Amino acid sequence: MTLLMDKSTFVGRRHELSAARKALSRTRLLTLTGTGGVGKTRLALRLAEQLRPHYRDGVEVVELAALETGDLLEPAVAAALGLRDARPDPMGVLEEHLAGRRMLLVLDSCEHLSDVCARFVDRLLHAAPRLRVIVTSQRTLGVYGEQVLTVPPLSVPCGPREIPGAAPGEVPAAGRAPGELAAAATAPRTREVARHDSVRLFVERAAGVVPGFRLTAGNLGCVTRLVQRLEGIPLAIELAAVRLRTVPLDQLVRELDERFDMLAARAPTVLPRHRTLRATMDWSFRLCSPGERRLWSRLSMFTGGVDLDTAETVCSGDGIDRLDVLDLLAGLVDKSVLVRYGSRYRMPESLRAYGCDQLRPAELGRLRRRYVRHYRELVEAYRCDRLVHDQLERYRFLQVELPNVRVALETCLGDPALAPVELAAASALWCFWLQAGSLTEGRYWLERGLELVPEPGRARATALWVHSMLALRQGDLAAALPRLKECQAIAGRAGYEDVLPYAIRTAGVAAFSSGDNRRGLALLRESLALHRALDDMDGVLFTLYFAAAYGSVVDPRLAVEFGEELLRLCETHHAQVSRAYAQLAVGMALWNLGDFPQAETLVTAATEFTGRSRDRWCLVQCLEVLAWTACARGGYERAAALLGAAHALWQAAGAAPERLCYHASGHEQCTRQARLALGKPAFTSAFRHGARLGLDRAVAYALQPG
Structure with a gap:
């Protein structure tokens, strides 16, 4: 997972780390709670890193902030653990996988799914007696045996905000010594203040912005006042420190004083720490240029981060020129609103939530339409079911973009006019759902779309065979066969000739799954002939694979012919992912023919690639x-x-x-x-x-x- 402070050192938290380790020795569920921006996630990651040697079966971190619905919690955790949900119940897969393992599972950012997470964690802990779980959330789960550790802000210096030698209320300018006597008197105070984690964090981040910055007698009062004002909240300190790039420390403190006093007068009943973080984000937002503010709010749509091309495509217009997006992104990185990782930009969750709040309804509507259009085109452009050289790159790209694709799918389902778009996108991802092992998730999006698109058209027919194929892969014949029957009825009509081969192919897999191998092979051969007649080489590709793999036990010589044709196709088009599957299929057929050495050679080559x-x-x-x-x-x-x-x-x-x-x-x-x-x-x-x-x-x- 990618976080704001991943690139910087971890500061302080010795007491909290010690308390958390002790708690985990007494409980199997530890929930880290606290206000937004207080550092729950960072503490959990540090704790997991320290405890890794104690868990022989590993430590796994699952980020849930980007998950918009609890229905996907189980398959998302299964996918994060590398489990392919071949059965309709990913929870059962998780229970079996974790049952005998000594493992630590970290579930990060659960507050928006707290009820679902509570049931999920309770069931896992009962099924896996050696499993321990750390949860980060602004709310407790309420599960029996849960121990709660409230993560406080970083420690701040106590006592007066002024330093010796300064007039009451005066904030000395950075670097200005108040006199030898005062400096001498301040030396012990400087050492005392420097021990506080909030001060250490600010000084370290400030040094990253202003090389050579350090805590001195001259800036002691300013630093003390600043971390007290920010109440030791790490995210607020991070945001304040980057301001030193453009203003001196004393001016930075005055700006914060003015902003916080104004907010306190307007919202006196808001809890102080919530008010502090909100005030810091308000202040940071106001310090941005108009273009940076617009981009900040628009980027809040991207739960999985964003690259430059996507930011330019979706976020430009309505006050943002496409050519300015790169400079605006750089400005937000400089202000620690965004963090850059390679070619992608990510926003800390608290700042993303704040950005969402800044979107006006009319602007949000336009943004959503551009967002949906972009991801519908992206899903089509990066389809994994194509006979192309970059199959693996397409799959990996969709893995990275999946959180954003989910937002697009959910957005479509909230607008009846966009439901057909959602259904088409979920169907286009069919090969990705298979490769990723995300069959339950694929069926989830298809089922919701099919409910909203009852018309017997091409979109529904395609979704029906895709849903059937995913259900068959999970061994769920009861769900697959009715969908398949409806698909065949639609595909048999005039004008749906391009859908018919896919319906017949799926029927062939269904026949094999029902034990009728001869009929299954005949249907796959019929589907293959139709794909050839339509010059649909992508359809030929996958039907050849199914015919070679399933046919290896019915007619292995014919299966070898199918597999060798598939190999030639893959090699001609440099389709490496499909080539490995072709090598496997031919290997199985050759094994059935008794040619063990050649079978081993082919399958070993497939093993190396996979x-x-x-x-x-x-x-x-x-x-x-x-x-x-x-x-x-x-x-x-x-x-x-x-x-x-x-x-x-x-x-x-x-x-x-x-x-x-x-x-x-x-x-x-x-x-x-x-x-x-x-x-x-x-x-x-x-x-x-x-x-x-x-x-x-x-x-x-x-x-x-x-």
Whole structure:
């Protein structure tokens, strides 16, 4: 996750870190609460980093601020843990995965999902007795056994804000000594003040803006007054420190005094710390140029950060010239409103929420329309179901943009006129949902769109076959078949010839899933012929894969032909992701034909690529087939270890080789032969060794010569 202070050092919090560690020794759920901007997230990340050596199964951090609906909590956490939700219940996948693991899970920014998070965490803790959870939230969860640690502001110096030698109420100018006697008297006071974390934070950040800045007798009063005014709130101190780039310290303190006094007079009943942070953000906003203010508020739409091209496309117009966007972004970075990471810009959550509040209704409406149009075009431009050389780059780009895509989808669902746009976008992402293992999320967006678009047109027909395919991948025939039947009815009408091959292809997968392998293969061949007739090479690509993979157990010689054609297509177009799947499919068909060496060569090549690209779905199947080939040449211990490594990934995927018709027979045969050859104790030992390897070591083991 990307945060405001990630690039700077961690300051203070020794007491809070110690208290949090002690609390986690007594409880399995620790909630860090506190006002916005107080540093809950930063403290949680620091704590997780310190505790990492104590959790053999790892520490995972899941950022929830960008999640707009609780319905996606379970699949989002599963995805963050690398679990592909192959079953309709990602919660079940999570429970099984975490059940025996000693692990620390950090759920960051839960306040907007607190009720859902409470139920989620309670269930996880019951299912996984060695799991510990840290939550950051402005509200407690109220779960039994929860311990709460309120994160206070950083410590500030107490006592008078003036320094010896200054007139009452006077703020000495930075760098101006009040006299030798006063300086001598102030030396102990300077050391005392410097020990406070708020002062340390301000001095460190100020030094980053004004090289050589340090705490002295001359600026002691100003620094003390400033951190007292800001009540030790880290975000407020960060925002104030960057102002030193343009004004001296004494003027900075006077500006804050004036702004805070004005806000206190207008809102005397607001809690002081909330008022302090709000006043600091108001003050920072007013110090921005008109263009920077507009851009700040418009960028608040982007929960997942933004790159320059997108900022120019969505945020320009209505007072912002496209050519000025880069300079405005730089200005907001200079003011610590934005943080730049590579080519992307992100805004801390408190500042993003503030920016949302600044959008006028008319401006918000125009912004939403541009935002939706941009992400609809982006989803289409970066489709993963294309026969292109940059398949992997497309997938990774969509992973980065997914939080923003979710906002666009949710925005569409709030406007009936935009519901067809949402349905088309969710359908266009079908291959991404499969690759990412986000089948539950894909079905979620499709189901909501289908409810709002009942008309039997192209958008609905496409969404129906996509939904059916995702449901079939999860083994949910009950949900898939009615949708598929409706899709076939629409696709059979005149004018829908381009949809029909996809409906038939999905019907073929459904037939295989129902146990009718011969009919399934016939339907896939029919779909392939229709795709060829339409010169739809993207459709040909995926239908060849399904025909090769599923057909490997029905007609392996024909499956090899399909797979080799797919390989030629992929190599011609440099489609590396599809090429790995093609190598796997041909390898399975060759194994069924008894050509174990060639099968192993192809699947090893696929393993090498998928290990680097971290495509877990292709990888787990590769490890499975490599276990079969090892077993076929008498490498029973290696076969058992590879079965164990695959088992760990199958489990994480919520899937099993026995539930895939083109894996079931090979898996059963390999397991039986290896167990007989080794004996049960030796087989179990090798299997467990493989299961404990983890992804990277499992890939390295699989690539070692047998």
